[in-house]
Amino acid sequence: MLPRLLVNSSNVYEYTTRTLRNNGGTSKFKGPWFANMDFVITSDPRNVHHILSDNFANYPKGPVYKKIFEPLGDGILNSDSESWRAQRKMIQLFMKNNKYKELVEKNILQKLVQGLFPILDHVSRKEEIVDMQDVIQRFMYDSNCMSVLGFDPNCLTIEFPEVAHAKAFDIMEEAVFYRHIVPEFYWKFQKWLQIGEEKKLSRALQTFDQFMYKCISTRAKTENIVEEKEAAGFDLLTAYIKVQMKEHGNSAASSNKFLRDTATNLLVAGRDTPSAGLVWFFWLVAEHPLVESKILEEIRAANLVKKR
Structure with missing residues (x-):
């Protein structure tokens, strides 16, 4: 076929x-x-x-799936059975926390006002063509980094900067897709020789992991200081570190791999699916002017109610 x-x-x-x-x-x-x-x-x-x-x-996803999705490590998107259940239970526990819900709402609103709207206004005034998929992916990556890692990489600016760890993130996903469409022996041969897409993946993993472990180290230090912890909010990495410290103590170097894998999986789940959905939404709205008019009417009506 x-x-x-x-x-x-x-x-x-x-x-x-x-x-x-x-x-x-x-x-x-x-x-x-x-x-x-x-x-x-x-x-x-x-x-x-x-x-x-x-x-x-x-x-079950099985061993073949895990080999293809190697960059995700042992996170929830790559796990089965008891490991999957335990991770799912913990993620649900954190995400149902009101502090986390408030943080996500605050981060998205901040990125809308300070990032997305200024960019769309700018390209509209300049009558420039912009790749909406790139814009929305930057929006979701920034928002998710803030909610998951407690860090704003500022990918969503008018300059459209190339941020090293964000670029590495894209290369990792491209490599996983590549592994889906070529025979296993071929990409394994490339990995062994460190050529082609596998060479790009190795370099991207090194860049991304350096960024992730730096975030983990920074948040772990913050977690040790009560005042800073309270000021930092409720990002998911801090919440996971708190659990890890209770279970393993401060010298839990072995748990850093778990934190890295968990945070990476949350970033993957939180960026691509919502960004793809939003891009399709904007495309559909653009194709149906009547729907766009009705949406604008609802927004104006909601604003009038708020003013009253």
């Missing part, structure tokens, strides 16, 4: 949607026998609920 996919590569989403519609919402893709590209695509909410909720234990 690969030739058909390549022919439709310029409109891959429309092609996939059409294929799913013609097959009742679920379709199996057969790739070349040597490429490890056989997979099932579904848009049926019942299937998604069955796999991710009702019968999650029946769908």
Whole structure:
């Protein structure tokens, strides 16, 4: 089925949607026998609920998945069974905390007012073309770094700076995608020789890990000082460090790997899915002026109610 996919590569989403519609919402893709590209695509909410909720234990990710997603380490997106349950329970506990909810709301509002709006105003006045996917990814990366790491990398500015750890983050994700579309022996051979995409991945991992371990070290020092801890807010890394210190003490160097993997997984989950959804939302609004008008009417009506 690969030739058909390549022919439709310029409109891959429309092609996939059409294929799913013609097959009742679920379709199996057969790739070349040597490429490890056989997979099932579904848009049926019942299937998604069955796999991710009702019968999650029946769908382990397995060792092959973990090898491909090596940059994620042992975080929740790469784990199964008891490890997955324990991490999920802890994440849910932190995310239901009112302090964390307030922090996320505050961070997003700050990035909207100080980052996204000024950029959109600027390109609108200059009548410049801007890549909305890049803009929204920068917005989500900054927001998530603030909520997860307690650190603002300031990727979302009018200058569109190239931030080393953010660029490394992108390269890591590209390498994982690359591992999906080439035979396992090929990317392993590249890794062994340190050439091609695997060489890029190794360098990106080194850059990103230096950034992550620096954040962990900084937050751990802050956690030891009560006054600074209270001022720092409730970012997830600080919350995890607090738990780790209770369990392992201050000399828990072995737990730094867990903190690195956990924070990396949270950044991956918190950036790409929301940013992809927002980009599609803006595209759909742009394609449907009537919907845009109704949204603007609701915003104006809400503002009038607030003023009253």
